[in-house]
Amino acid sequence: MNTILQTPRILVREFLPDEEELLIDLYRDERVTLHLSERTEEETRQKFQGAIENYKKGTGLGRWGVFNPEDGDFIGVCILMPNETDHIQIETGYVFRAKYWGRGLATELVKSLIYYGFNDKGLKEICACTNPENLASQNVLLKAGLKRDGNVFWHKKELPFFRILR
Numbered sequence: 097m098n099t100i101l102q103t104p105r106i107l108v109r110e111f112l113p114d115e116e117e118l119l120i121d122l123y124r125d126e127r128v129t130l131h132l133s134e135r136t137e138e139e140t141r142q143k144f145q146g147a148i149e150n151y152k153k154g155t156g157l158g159r160w161g162v163f164n165p166e167d168g169d170f171i172g173v174c175i176l177m178p179n180e181t182d183h184i185q186i187e188t189g190y191v192f193r194a195k196y197w198g199r200g201l202a203t204e205l206v207k208s209l210i211y212y213g214f215n216d217k218g219l220k221e222i223c224a225c226t227n228p229e230n231l232a233s234q235n236v237l238l239k240a241g242l243k244r245d246g247n248v249f250w251h252k253k254e255l256p257f258f259r260i261l262r
Contacts, residue, residue, distance in 0.1 A: 101212050107165040110151050116144045118170045127194045131227035133251045171196045176209050181250045206240035214262045225255040
């Protein structure tokens with residue numbers, strides 16, 4: 097298990113192969129998936145297996161688990177990786193269990209991922225998109241330092257686009 101980053105309130109690390117059900121259960125919660133693109137359980141399993149395979153490449157970019165460092169509780173998932181539609185763009189994003197909403201953890205996570213991307217991976221730009229109705233996530237991106245830059249057609253729909261340059 098490789099730790100990507102840690103703050104006092106979040107631990108971002110590679111998923112372990114036996115943690116697939118954590119991701120499956122996360123996407124079963126309708127509150128969590130309200131603003132997400134529809135994905136079948138099989139597609140979620142494929143994303144998880146793809147993440148495990150990606151770790152072997154050693155790029156330091158990927159899909160990781162977010163955990164509470166105090167008790168190891170699963171908070172959610174995050175990404176810092178090439179966008180599936182536009183592989184040149186490095187996208188960040190997150191999905192949290194509902195019980196962790198409203199605590200400032202998402203802003204802390206995105207700021208930490210930006211720091212990691214710029215300082216540890218040498219990235220020059222990081223971007224993100226959200227569902228147009230997901231104002232909470234848009235506010236997280238703005239608080240983390242990203243700027244709104246129009247819309248983009250990703251994930252099979254037109255979405256608000258955000259970016260930050262080093």
